[in-house]
Amino acid sequence: MDQGKQIRLSSAEVSQLRIQYMNDSGSICMLTYFLEKAEDAEIKPIIALALKLAQSHIQKIADILSEEKTKVPHGFKVEEDVDLNAPRLFSDSYVLRFIHSMAQIGLNGYSVSLSLSVRADIINHFTESLNETMELYRMSTELLLSKGLYVRSPYFPNLEKIEYVSKQGFLWDVFGQKRPLQVLEVTNLYSNVQRNALGVATLTGFAQVAKEKDVRQFFQRGIEIAKKHVKIFGGKLEESNLPVPMTWASEISTSTTYTFSDKLMMFFASALIALSVGYYGTGIAQSPRVDLGVMYNRLSLEIQLFAEDGANLMIKNKWLEQPPMAPDRLDLQEEK
Numbered sequence: 001m002d003q004g005k006q007i008r009l010s011s012a013e014v015s016q017l018r019i020q021y022m023n024d025s026g027s028i029c030m031l032t033y034f035l036e037k038a039e040d041a042e043i044k045p046i047i048a049l050a051l052k053l054a055q056s057h058i059q060k061i062a063d064i065l066s067e068e069k070t071k072v073p074h075g076f077k078v079e080e081d082v083d084l085n086a087p088r089l090f091s092d093s094y095v096l097r098f099i100h101s102m103a104q105i106g107l108n109g110y111s112v113s114l115s116l117s118v119r120a121d122i123i124n125h126f127t128e129s130l131n132e133t134m135e136l137y138r139m140s141t142e143l144l145l146s147k148g149l150y151v152r153s154p155y156f157p158n159l160e161k162i163e164y165v166s167k168q169g170f171l172w173d174v175f176g177q178k179r180p181l182q183v184l185e186v187t188n189l190y191s192n193v194q195r196n197a198l199g200v201a202t203l204t205g206f207a208q209v210a211k212e213k214d215v216r217q218f219f220q221r222g223i224e225i226a227k228k229h230v231k232i233f234g235g236k237l238e239e240s241n242l243p244v245p246m247t248w249a250s251e252i253s254t255s256t257t258y259t260f261s262d263k264l265m266m267f268f269a270s271a272l273i274a275l276s277v278g279y280y281g282t283g284i285a286q287s288p289r290v291d292l293g294v295m296y297n298r299l300s301l302e303i304q305l306f307a308e309d310g311a312n313l314m315i316k317n318k319w320l321e322q323p324p325m326a327p328d329r330l331d332l333q334e335e336k
Contacts, residue, residue, distance in 0.1 A: 016113035024054040025075030040092040086259040094251035103137035201248035
């Protein structure tokens with residue numbers, strides 16, 4: 001094999017690079033605005049670091065794709081998608097929690113991207129991105145803890161002996177009293193409450209500043225869905241006498257001034273919806289109690305239908321950037 005020849009990027013590698021580019025170009029717009037409005041001297045360096053990482057990522061990806069002679073995504077631009085002069089929309093506490101949540105999501109995403117990569121420079125890129133995001137996660141976690149803002153999942157009594165499941169009721173107790181939740185089920189329910197609480201706060205701010213009526217209505221519908229899911233997940237925790245995490249609704253200002261483009265806000269909303277589908281799937285896989293699986297399936301269907309409406313809205317407004325597609329061989333043959 002010719003060692004001097006660069007191996008072409010695979011479709012998996014291209015897809016992961018494009019996802020990261022789109023996510024980070026959108027994040028640059030949000031983080032630039034957050035940094036402009038930040039007042040907390042401890043939170044500002046975290047925002048600045050997150051912004052610096054996103055900027056370095058899209059430059060590296062642009063260089064890689066350009067070398068491959070493939071088009072770099074348009075993504076999002078500060079000059080097109082954010083008004084830095086707009087009033088404050090989110091509190092610094094919200095921003096810190098937002099960055100912490102995005103770092104958590106990034107750790108999962110970069111792990112997947114790394115596992116799909118084969119070419120050495122792409123492996124190195126996603127390894128570096130993962131390590132940088134681990135540091136951002138550590139710093140944001142420590143600051144949330146020091147400010148008393150970190151919400152821990154519930155504590156369980158220490159395990160004193162090993163036991164094995166002896167009854168089918170562990171899975172199928174539909175009509176009788178359901179067994180208490182086990183640790184993985186609690187973890188998923190608790191995390192999904194927190195993610196939906198982030199969604200409520202984010203969409204509340206977006207709905208206040210959206211320009212188009214149909215976009216505002218989409219965000220309002222998303223708020224109601226997220227609130228309902230918080231209530232359902234919280235109800236399952238309360239059944240086992242476990243605490244329910246707090247919401248973040250108080251972290252939003254009353255500003256209605258144009259801040260972010262509808263295109264950018266729809267992108268972030270759609271990304272959060274897509275992530276929910278994946279996390280609910282994890283909840284199904286890790287919840288032996290049948291009622292929880294039924295619940296996750298029902299809620300997943302609801303947000304999938306919601307996601308479809310969001311995609312149609314983005315297509316209608318020409319906001320959905322089309323990724324590379326496999327050649328339509330039949331169409332090519334018919335052109336002759």
